[in-house]
Amino acid sequence: MDKNEEKQREEEREQVVSPWEVSSSGKIDYDKLIDKFGCQRLDQSLVDRVQRLTGRPPHVFLRRGVFFAHRDLNDILDAYEKGEKFYLYTGRGPSSEALHLGHLVPFMFTKYLQDAFKVPLVIQLTDDEKCMWKNLSVEESQRLARENAKDIIACGFDVTKTFIFSDFDYVGGAFYKNMVKVAKCVTYNKVVGIFGFTGEDHIGKVSFPPVQAVPSFPSSFPHLFSGKDHLRCLIPCAIDQDPYFRMTRDVAPRIGYHKPALIESSFFPALQGETGKMSASDPNSALYVTDSAKAIKNKINKYAFSGGQESVELHRKLGANLEVDIPVKYLSFFLEDDAELEHIKKEYGAGGMLTGEVKQRLAQVLTELVERHQVARAAVTDEMVDAFMAVRPLPNMFD
Amino acid sequence: MAYSKDQLLARLKDLQIEFSQYEHPAVMTVEAQAKYVGNIGGGLSKNLFLKDKKHRFYIVSALADTKVDMKVLSQRLGLGKGGLRMAPEETMLEILKVPLGSVTPFALVNESARDVALLLDKGFKAQERCFFHPLSNDMSISLNTNDLDKFLKSIGRDPAYVDLEANPAVGKDQPPDLAAFVPSGSTVLPDLPDPASAVQSAGGSHVNANNNCKAATEKAIKPAKDVQNVKDKSAKAVNPSSSFTDAEKFVEEILDRISAKLLSETKEGNIAQQGQELGNEIANRLRKCCYPELKNLATIFKNTAYTQGFHAGKASSLTQCPRT
Numbered sequence: 001m002d003k004n005e006e007k008q009r010e011e012e013r014e015q016v017v018s019p020w021e022v023s024s025s026g027k028i029d030y031d032k033l034i035d036k037f038g039c040q041r042l043d044q045s046l047v048d049r050v051q052r053l054t055g056r057p058p059h060v061f062l063r064r065g066v067f068f069a070h071r072d073l074n075d076i077l078d079a080y081e082k083g084e085k086f087y088l089y090t091g092r093g094p095s096s097e098a099l100h101l102g103h104l105v106p107f108m109f110t111k112y113l114q115d116a117f118k119v120p121l122v123i124q125l126t127d128d129e130k131c132m133w134k135n136l137s138v139e140e141s142q143r144l145a146r147e148n149a150k151d152i153i154a155c156g157f158d159v160t161k162t163f164i165f166s167d168f169d170y171v172g173g174a175f176y177k178n179m180v181k182v183a184k185c186v187t188y189n190k191v192v193g194i195f196g197f198t199g200e201d202h203i204g205k206v207s208f209p210p211v212q213a214v215p216s217f218p219s220s221f222p223h224l225f226s227g228k229d230h231l232r233c234l235i236p237c238a239i240d241q242d243p244y245f246r247m248t249r250d251v252a253p254r255i256g257y258h259k260p261a262l263i264e265s266s267f268f269p270a271l272q273g274e275t276g277k278m279s280a281s282d283p284n285s286a287l288y289v290t291d292s293a294k295a296i297k298n299k300i301n302k303y304a305f306s307g308g309q310e311s312v313e314l315h316r317k318l319g320a321n322l323e324v325d326i327p328v329k330y331l332s333f334f335l336e337d338d339a340e341l342e343h344i345k346k347e348y349g350a351g352g353m354l355t356g357e358v359k360q361r362l363a364q365v366l367t368e369l370v371e372r373h374q375v376a377r378a379a380v381t382d383e384m385v386d387a388f389m390a391v392r393p394l395p396n397m398f399d
Numbered sequence: 400m401a402y403s404k405d406q407l408l409a410r411l412k413d414l415q416i417e418f419s420q421y422e423h424p425a426v427m428t429v430e431a432q433a434k435y436v437g438n439i440g441g442g443l444s445k446n447l448f449l450k451d452k453k454h455r456f457y458i459v460s461a462l463a464d465t466k467v468d469m470k471v472l473s474q475r476l477g478l479g480k481g482g483l484r485m486a487p488e489e490t491m492l493e494i495l496k497v498p499l500g501s502v503t504p505f506a507l508v509n510e511s512a513r514d515v516a517l518l519l520d521k522g523f524k525a526q527e528r529c530f531f532h533p534l535s536n537d538m539s540i541s542l543n544t545n546d547l548d549k550f551l552k553s554i555g556r557d558p559a560y561v562d563l564e565a566n567p568a569v570g571k572d573q574p575p576d577l578a579a580f581v582p583s584g585s586t587v588l589p590d591l592p593d594p595a596s597a598v599q600s601a602g603g604s605h606v607n608a609n610n611n612c613k614a615a616t617e618k619a620i621k622p623a624k625d626v627q628n629v630k631d632k633s634a635k636a637v638n639p640s641s642s643f644t645d646a647e648k649f650v651e652e653i654l655d656r657i658s659a660k661l662l663s664e665t666k667e668g669n670i671a672q673q674g675q676e677l678g679n680e681i682a683n684r685l686r687k688c689c690y691p692e693l694k695n696l697a698t699i700f701k702n703t704a705y706t707q708g709f710h711a712g713k714a715s716s717l718t719q720c721p722r723t
Contacts, residue, residue, distance in 0.1 A: 153702070156698045156699075158698065158702070159701070159702045159705045159706065372692060372695055375695070375696075376695055376698075376699055379643050381703075381706070383706050384702055386706075386710075387702075387705060387709040387710070388702075392709070
């Protein structure tokens with residue numbers, strides 16, 4: 001076990017961020033996380049650069065700092081400027097049927113990236129991971145993968161540029177060859193150090209990391225990228241996935257591949273407050289894509305942690321605490337209009353606007369989003385899922 | 400579940416609504432009703448339960464003498480000519496929870512009728528009292544319109560009285576004047592072919608979007624967008640909605656959404672700005688707010704087309720090159 005990492009982990013007990021656990025005694029300190037993980041801040045100049053290169057306004061998540069960290073994004077943009085394309089890779093661990101708004105965040109952003117840069121996308125459904133970690137049956141995890149695929153497709157991905165695959169279906173062939181190449185480069189000690197495995201963990205878990213690593217390499221998808229071994233990869237993900245890709249980036253040059261670039265998001269806070277991430281296993285912490293307008297309104301009114309003061313008089317005098325107020329935070333994720341958000345923050349922070357009004361506006365915004373999603377979801381058939389998941393060439397993927 | 404006549408009357412009393420009740424044998428028409436309560440002072444009402452092509456429902460309640468022209472009404476609601484027709488009896492039971500002959504504004508007390516629009520004849524206002532069935536056609540109650548309003552407000556409805564005989568022009572420059580009455584939500588009907596099951600299952604509850612229902616389902620869209628996504632009924636595995644496989648329906652869907660947004664934009668006091676400026680302003684706003692919605696629809700259309708092509712391709716290569 002890497003002595004430094006062990007000590008670090010002991011010291012930082014108050015804040016735990018890993019692919020399987022996110023919790024903190026206080027607010028998550030993202031600056032500390034960036035330092036600890038060693039990635040870069042995504043600053044305004046990069047956002048401006050993206051705007052210039054894509055010729056369209058940057059996505060609301062970029063403008064508001066939801067996607068706030070990156071690795072090698074500059075290299076990707078440099079190459080793109082020279083006419084070198086890249087592909088996107090993102091994924092989901094299908095542990096539950098119920099998707100909440102937090103789950104949609106990376107997919108909404110990835111869709112924007114696909115549209116703005118006009119690049120292809122592979123989406124990995126780690127049904128094997130969930131089978132192992134959540135102790136689901138193989139059939140159940142496969143079923144959940146397909147169900148989740150429908151919600152993912154409903155985010156609006158272009159079927160002519162998107163390949164969705166489940167590990168149970170796809171692992172093998174060139175993909176597996178890359179897995180072995182990666183596995184050979186990572187010692188048992190290293191993987192225990194990164195992921196915290198113990199002697200009691202089964203070997204399935206220990207050998208899983210290469211599965212999530214190799215979609216970063218174009219040769220894993222011969223039906224898509226044959227002959228394009230030097231195609232770069234950009235991975236939009238939440239920052240808790242960083243350990244997988246730190247490992248991948250470490251291995252990549254040793255097996256002759258480009259390091260994948262990352263663009264990372266903060267967590268979508270739970271309704272009850274900033275101390276964790278929204279969890280599909282706690283129904284009141286989350287707003288689901290299947291919620292009705294009424295349910296959304298109720299959950300926001302009842303459970304959304306408010307930064308407003310105890311009484312109207314006190315509120316008018318002191319204003320709201322925007323640091324902890326969840327409705328404002330949610331609006332900063334989903335309210336497109338920058339001017340309106342600024343106005344709300346100003347008024348609410350000064351006490352002119354009340355919590356009820358902010359919550360009402362939030363309910364409107366989220367209802368619109370969720371209903372649009374539901375329309376799209378209703379149009380996704382099993383045949384469409386089959387089409388997205390078929391191992392087929394994508395001749396128009398860069399159009 | 401469904402409100403009974405007695406429950407309704409009790410509720411009216413609770414609300415301190417003053418009404419008079421008259422029992423009589425069940426009556427199926429206004430003429431029959433008139434035989435029993437016609438010479439007591441007050442206006443008799445005729446109540447129509449209507450539906451449009453997008454499965455939205457309306458109760459039109461008018462004085463017996465008011466002429467109601469369905470074609471005109473349809474245009475005034477923005478449904479085009481012939482967009483309105485009488486709703487089938489099963490829906491009366493399902494949504495209003497009243498049998499044939501008992502349609503009444505009071506049926507809106509039922510949760511299942513939440514999305515049914517109500518048009519009231521302004522002629523009612525001129526009457527001292529008006530007669531309605533209290534959920535059952537073996538009784539009529541008469542009350543003043545103010546009291547009717549009181550009841551409607553108590554169930555969260557905004558009572559609005561309309562000149563049902565008016566026939567204003569509807570065209571490019573004159574938007575349909577009753578368009579605001581078109582429901583923005585819709586009731587969800589379970590699979591209707593079997594009337595027995597239709598009566599048993601709960602009407603009017605929103606169907607979970609993840610529900611892999613093979614029956615026809617309809618989705619509710621929020622205010623300012625009054626278009627729905629209709630799934631075709633099919634016996635076998637779910638067919639994609641015809642809005643996404645049929646170019647005509649697709650374009651209709653897009654134009655519906657654009658006109659809905661247009662109507663909501665022109666309502667919001669923009670009339671202050673004149674002419675060209677207004678046009679530009681609205682065009683810009685439309686672009687901004689319609690873009691994500693329409694892009695969503697277009698992507699679904701594209702994905703659906705590809706899916707069908709993909710499967711056709713697979714099937715065709717199988718038939719052409721049978722492997723040994």
